Every structure is written in C-alpha cells, then in structure tokens.
Amino acid sequence: MSNTPSAGDVVAAAERIAPHVHRTPVFTSRTLDELLGAAVFFKCENLQKTGAFKFRGACNAVLSLTDEQARAGVATHSSGNHGAALACAASLRGIPVRVVMPETANPAKIRAVTHYRGEVLPCAPTLAAREKSLAAYVEESGATVVHPFNDAQVIAGQGTAAREFFEQVADLDLLLTPVGGGGLISGTALVAKDQDRGVRVVGVEPAGADDAQRSLRSGERVANTAPDTIADGLHASLGPLTFAIIEQSVDDIVTVNDADTVHAMRWFWERLKLVIEPSAAVAVAALMQGKVDVSGRRVGVILSGGNADLDALPW
C-alpha cells in the first residue's frame, strides 16, 4: 500500500493490531499544569511493547501482508526502534525478519532485535551501504520491505496512538508529537483532522535536524544533510508520503535545542518517574520552553519512546 493512507485506514489498523499492542496509559503532572496554565496529558508510548510507538506501525504492516507475502518474511534497515519493533511484530506471525544495521549501531539496539529472533545484517555505516545490503537481501529472499515511516500501513498503525488518546481524554485542543521521518505525526494528523474535531497538530523537532520545519515553511521537501542532535530517533528526513500528509494537515512545526531537551528529559524522569528517551523529551522541552501557546488549553503529548541509554545519560 503506497497510496496516502486515510483516517479509515487508521480505524482498520486499530482493529487489526488491538490484540497485540498495549493500550498505553495517560499520565498527568499537576506541577506542569500549574506552570503552564494548561491541562497536559501524556500518552505513554514509552510503555508500548518494544518501548516505542514504532511497534504499532510495524505490527499493522506485518499483519496486513498476504500469507504468501508473509512466508517470504520482512526486512528493513534501522539503527533504532523500528528494527526491534519489526522483529517483535514478525515474531507474532512467526515469519523471518532481517534488519540491516550499521556496524557502529549501539549494542543495546542490536540486542533488542535479536531478542525477538530478528536476524541482524551488519553493513558499513552509510545510507548507500544500508540500501545496497537491503536490496540484495530482498532480491534473494523475496522479503517485503517495511519502511520505518514512508509506508501507508506504517503511518496508519502509528495513528492508532492518537485514536486511543482521543478515547482516553475528552476535548483535546492540541496534539504535540516529535517529528523524525514523520510517521507518528502523519498518523496523528489523519486522526486529529478527521470528523472536524478542530484539533491543532504541532510537531517538535530538534534544531539540529529541522528538515520538517524547513520543508513545511518552504513548501518543498528538504533533507537533513548532517543531523546534529542527541535525539537519535529524529535524525531521519521526511519521506514523500509523510511530507504530503504534513503539508496538508499539520499546523506547525517548532524546534528545540538539545540543552533544553536534556533538561526536560531529566525533569520528566525526576517528577513523573517515567523513563523517556531524548526523542520523546523534545515535546516536553517545547512545552517547558514556551515554544507552543498552550495557555488555557487541553494539550495531548505523545511520548514516543523510552529506550534511553542508561549507561550514557546526557546530564
């Protein structure tokens, strides 16, 4: 499915993946609400299986395969949460999964893939090498490539987090999500702009990987050439599918610097006792730094993941 997904595809995805995903809880902080003069709700996808929202999209993609496609397995390249998510999703269906990862990948991320019996195929740490390795494997195996974000089933799956969020919290005025390749915010926007809910959707990017903001403002998709941010899940640039949805349905993209992200991450761990990774903390930082006008509003934040490196905390 390479066409633009619809809100209806999110509904279908939600039904498809319901038996397998966690309905993640929503947390609040009275301290933060008083600070901001707003009511903020955190949708805890750090508590999702594999520690990130990525499992939703990967699960929807894997469960959408025909039996014949499924027999040949799935493959992707990823140095982060999508690889583990796809491996976990494939394990549900008992099908082969191969994840092309750079030789320099964090050992914890490699273990996360092998934990679900995914095969890791190491390659040189360049995009060209990754794509070549992946293409060679697909040619040989007939596996289906599940792209981390530029894929309609993946986007529809990611949208199920927002769909649940609306069921859990009434009358949200604004939804905030981190933006990397754009899968999460695209799925979120499909849900938020459906049925005239009148909900604003705002993305948050690290200043050091701000392709989505530049793309949205210029009306032309541009890429991050040398991403420089601690939020390692947000290095990717938008794809054609995600850019199209963002241009149509996202109201704004704001940026935060890494120092503010680290401060927000530490504050969140200390106050809410929840482990979130830097890529999730960007959205908290945007709130704390006043990058989004939330005064008097009901604000939903999707905390994208919790796979922080506990051996190298950034403070």
Add this chain to the structure above:
Amino acid sequence: MSNTPSAGDVVAAAERIAPHVHRTPVFTSRTLDELLGAAVFFKCENLQKTGAFKFRGACNAVLSLTDEQARAGVATHSSGNHGAALACAASLRGIPVRVVMPETANPAKIRAVTHYRGEVLPCAPTLAAREKSLAAYVEESGATVVHPFNDAQVIAGQGTAAREFFEQVADLDLLLTPVGGGGLISGTALVAKDQDRGVRVVGVEPAGADDAQRSLRSGERVANTAPDTIADGLHASLGPLTFAIIEQSVDDIVTVNDADTVHAMRWFWERLKLVIEPSAAVAVAALMQGKVDVSGRRVGVILSGGNADLDALPW
C-alpha cells in the same frame, strides 16, 4: 494513637486520605512472568505523591489530628522520603511543619521538603543530635511528632496501598515489600491477614541492614548498628510497634545484596521504563535471585518509591 493498629484502622485511613492520595497503577512484565513462571504485579507507589508510599502514612497522621493539635503543627526527623511526605501532608491542612535533617542530607531531599513549604532544621548527623533538636522544637512549639514508622496512624496509612492492591488484582497469593523501619510491611500485613485471605507476606531487606530478619528469627528486636547498603531508605531498624506486628503477621524476611539490587533496579528501568529507587529495587532483586518461592503463584510487589538520585546512578 500509640496502640497497635488494626485492619479497621486501615479502612478508616483509606477513607480519610482518599481525596488526597493517588490510586497508583499496577504494572506487569510478561518477560519477568515467563522468567519466574509466576504472575507478578507491581503496585507503583513510586508514582504516589512525593514519589513514595510514605505520603499515605503522613497524610493519615496529619488528617487525624484534632484542630487544636493541628494548629501547633507537626514535626519529625528524616533524611529521606518521610520528611517530604509530611511536609506535603501538612500543606494540605495548611499547618506548620518542621523537619529536622542532618547537615549532610542530600540537597535534593532538602529541596523536596522546602518545595512543600516545610521548614528544615539542620542538625549534626547523629541520631542523638536529631532527637535533641526535635525535642527542643517540640517543647517550644507544642508540635505533634509524626514518627516515620513507629506510629499507629502512619502504619494504618501505609496499609492503604495493600488495600488498594487487593481491589485492583484478584487472588494474590503472596505480597512482597521492602523493610526498613517496618511501617509499610506492618500496614500490609494488617490488610493481608485480615478476613482469612490466606495471603503470605514476605519482607525484603538489604543484607547490610538486616535487623528485621534477625529480629524475626531471634524473637527479640535487634538494631542495625552500622547499616551498609545502597538502599538508603532501609537503614532504620524496626520500632516496638512494627516489630510486634511483624512478629505476629509476617511470614518471612529475606535479604539481598547490593549488587543484585543494582542489577534489578537497572533491569526494571530498562524494561518497565519506570524509575524506582534502590530501596524499592530490593523486592525486584529478591524475585530475580529466587529468594522467594513464587513458582505458579500470583505475587504482588509494592514498589515503595522512585526518588533515585539521577546524578549518581549506581551502575
């Protein structure tokens, strides 16, 4: 109230504090369940107000004061979670609160008290100095001393966590809690042994502060002379009230070493994405090290707190 509290006092405490405490959620881990061949449920008092179960007992004690007593305020000595809990409880009633703390106390713990407008009275870092400072203040102010654990209203308040736990999870066979001064396990045992529920209650102590195990086994209350453990919330020795309840109603006390506690704490953060402090992690360590026979059982663990020092992680 210095008599031994009853299960009925826990019921009264639960009604009294209900408007003020969080009904904390229960978390599970499929990975851990598979590892242990058990069904383990974690009651997340790390998500309680002030980051620890201590708020329950402090809240019950403060709300139980007569208006005349309340006017003179409350006081305690604490280098840890009880001080912040009492300050927060006192702020609910708008009454004065003074916490005697050693000059060497962690600045974060001091801030936690002042955050709730508690007054901190520094003293030399000895038990004698603390008690002298506290006695002098009480003499002058007429404040009521709220002991961190050897107090019937405090014990009854701590028992409300177990009471909620039984409402949230059916058919628990075994409850596990950390043991410091014994307030939490005493309150827990009052609830678990009420109405012939047939639930075992087991405490977990650090090997370097094992007074409760020694006391239970010898039938005579002994003290920790030089507690040596990373679990800084568990340095205290049992009091007469908590020892009496433990002797009557606790089935066993097991110990864990600090290395296993640190391992369990890190594993818990990584897998469950929840921040727990070392004093809570001892109970997870006991499970992971097979210190308690849980095979085939439904096991409830009360995670006592989440106030870990993020600047000095023990791994």
